[in-house]
Amino acid sequence: MAENGAxxxxxxxxxxxxxxxxxxxxxxxxxxxxxxxxxPLPGGPGARQVTTSFPQKGPMILQRTRPPxxxxxxxxFDKGVFTPNDQFYVRWHWAVIPTDIDxxxxxxxxxxxxxxxxxxxxxxxxxxxxxVQLAAVNQCSGNSRGFFQPRVPGGEWANGAMCNxxxxxxxxxxxxxxxxxxxxxxxxxxxxxxxxxxxxAPHFMKSLDIDHARDGEVMIAxxxxxEQLPLVNGFPLRLVVPGWYATYWVKMLNDIxxxxxxxxxxxxxxxxxxxxxxxxxxxxxxxxxxxxxxxRMVPRSFVTNIASGTKVKAxxxxxxxxxxxxxxxxxxxVDFSIDRGKSWHQAQLGKDEGKYGFRQWQTQLxxxxxxxxxxxxxxxxxxxxxQPDVPNWNPAGFMRNVMESIDAIAV
Amino acid sequence: xxxxxxxxxxxxxxxxxxxAAHAATPFELKSVKLxxxxxxxxxxxxxxxxxxxxxxxxxxxxxxVLNQPLLSKQAWAAEVNKMINNYKAPIATxxxxxIVKYLTAFKGAK
Numbered sequence: 001m002a003e004n005g006a007x008x009x010x011x012x013x014x015x016x017x018x019x020x021x022x023x024x025x026x027x028x029x030x031x032x033x034x035x036x037x038x039x040p041l042p043g044g045p046g047a048r049q050v051t052t053s054f055p056q057k058g059p060m061i062l063q064r065t066r067p068p069x070x071x072x073x074x075x076x077f078d079k080g081v082f083t084p085n086d087q088f089y090v091r092w093h094w095a096v097i098p099t100d101i102d103x104x105x106x107x108x109x110x111x112x113x114x115x116x117x118x119x120x121x122x123x124x125x126x127x128x129x130x131x132v133q134l135a136a137v138n139q140c141s142g143n144s145r146g147f148f149q150p151r152v153p154g155g156e157w158a159n160g161a162m163c164n165x166x167x168x169x170x171x172x173x174x175x176x177x178x179x180x181x182x183x184x185x186x187x188x189x190x191x192x193x194x195x196x197x198x199x200x201a202p203h204f205m206k207s208l209d210i211d212h213a214r215d216g217e218v219m220i221a222x223x224x225x226x227e228q229l230p231l232v233n234g235f236p237l238r239l240v241v242p243g244w245y246a247t248y249w250v251k252m253l254n255d256i257x258x259x260x261x262x263x264x265x266x267x268x269x270x271x272x273x274x275x276x277x278x279x280x281x282x283x284x285x286x287x288x289x290x291x292x293x294x295x296r297m298v299p300r301s302f303v304t305n306i307a308s309g310t311k312v313k314a315x316x317x318x319x320x321x322x323x324x325x326x327x328x329x330x331x332x333x334v335d336f337s338i339d340r341g342k343s344w345h346q347a348q349l350g351k352d353e354g355k356y357g358f359r360q361w362q363t364q365l366x367x368x369x370x371x372x373x374x375x376x377x378x379x380x381x382x383x384x385x386x387q388p389d390v391p392n393w394n395p396a397g398f399m400r401n402v403m404e405s406i407d408a409i410a411v
Numbered sequence: 412x413x414x415x416x417x418x419x420x421x422x423x424x425x426x427x428x429x430x431a432a433h434a435a436t437p438f439e440l441k442s443v444k445l446x447x448x449x450x451x452x453x454x455x456x457x458x459x460x461x462x463x464x465x466x467x468x469x470x471x472x473x474x475x476v477l478n479q480p481l482l483s484k485q486a487w488a489a490e491v492n493k494m495i496n497n498y499k500a501p502i503a504t505x506x507x508x509x510i511v512k513y514l515t516a517f518k519g520a521k
Contacts, residue, residue: 041480043480043481044480045477045478045480048478051448053448054447054448055445055446055447056445062474063474063475063478064471064472064474064475064478065448065449065450065452065472065474066447066449066450066471066472067471068447069475095470095471097447099443099444099445099446099447100443100444100445101442101443101444102442103440103441103442104442122440126437126438126439126440127437131438146480151480151481151482152480153479153480153482153486153490155475156478156479156480168438196470196498196499197469197470198470198498198499198500198501200499201498201499202497202498202499222438222440223438228440228441231443231445232447235443236440236443266497270497271497
């Protein structure tokens with residue numbers, strides 16, 4: 001079980017100074033103008049700036065300025081199942097990101113193993129193809145990496161590298177059909193406008209198998225939550241791969257290449273691979289494990305209305321509320337336990353906005369007497385897969401989905 | 412949001428949205444031109460800080476490294492080599508040792 005508070009302590013200036021001085025960190029002056037947050041990452045450091053300096057974005061937890069890694073503050077998840085665009089988390093691999101995009105000049109190329117190479121304008125996409133909508137969670141492969149023990153290098157996220165939006169766009173299948181996929185196609189590779197600083201570094205590209213690309217669910221989105229995408233979330237077009245980790249959701253998508261051979265590019269073959277084991281789990285130092293590309297998401301659930309360590313009234317009814325998602329399918333049930341997993345009770349599920357999205361859950365419970373309680377929450381998805389009660393571990397910090405627990409002190 | 416839960420529960424089973432439904436209204440995009448913020452944060456002074464500042468912050472801001480947990484010397488060496496071999500960071504061979512030493516001194520697991 002993972003003891004991660006739903007909300008993280010906001011540090012006082014004095015605490016921060018002490019922490020900074022203990023770590024020998026020279027904090028630059030503008031940091032004081034912004035608020036700080038303390039993510040409860042085991043062994044630290046957990047202090048992060050909450051920044052409002054990114055255009056089109058509200059307050060975000062600053063994990064890295066360039067290229068941007070911005071985490072969604074956890075309290076946002078209590079407000080509803082759709083994450084506001086201005087607080088939707090952000091993750092880029094390379095620092096050369098276009099900041100001037102003229103919608104009249106932008107084009108999406110479809111090429112490779114097709115009958116006809118296409119160069120589609122945004123007008124062609126918005127007005128020349130059927131429009132579809134879908135709610136789907138976009139979650140970083142390494143969401144919650146900062147809770148891995150032993151700790152692993154990478155983006156040291158707490159639980160806020162996941163968000164849900166209502167995506168509007170066109171089916172990838174319709175775009176591929178327009179180009180005419182030739183017999184013998186095996187994969188489709190996606191590339192965006194972002195570029196590495198170093199010229200010979202591998203351009204970020206991801207591939208999907210041809211049948212997946214043509215399943216009618218994978219889409220090219222031009223809107224999220226009814227508005228155009230913020231630039232740092234992939235304006236003007238982003239691939240949406242429902243139920244799959246966000247690494248496949250290529251941002252600023254401008255190039256689609258149909259391949260007649262399996263993709264061997266670095267980002268598909270080497271990066272973003274997981275141990276081919278239950279829960280993608282290995283032991284630290286273990287070698288010779290077969291690795292496969294990361295793929296479908298797994299179920300998760302969180303309490304969003306109470307922070308760990310909250311004092312509540314004993315022997316009085318209280319509300320527990322949160323969000324869950326099934327991963328690659330819907331949520332079948334969310335269960336909670338107040339006795340460290342001896343007995344479980346089903347929570348009520350909120351409106352189903354689509355099987356790939358967040359689902360809110362809620363329950364009333366009474367902590368019978370004074371004392372410390374560990375409240376556990378567990379999602380079981382519609383494929384019958386439940387969250388495990390022990391954390392997984394792998395060297396890249398991928399696919400964490402251990403059932404969460406929060407401490408409540410009944411007084 | 413949860414104010415809406417009770418009516419929503421009543422509607423369950425009939426209200427689930429098909430996975431791809433036609434969007435209702437036409438949609439237009441607007442061109443975007445903006446600036447992304449940068450960071451002027453440098454690595455804290457210490458033996459090798461000039462080497463790490465010169466080699467590492469061209470591709471990413473220093474905060475990424477400062478936010479990392481304490482790692483072993485071996486793990487830091489693996490990170491630096493990953494930057495060179497996988498991400499083509501143009502780091503001179505003679506600088507690698509100083510960078511790993513700096514990281515181990517500043518953020519080394521005890």
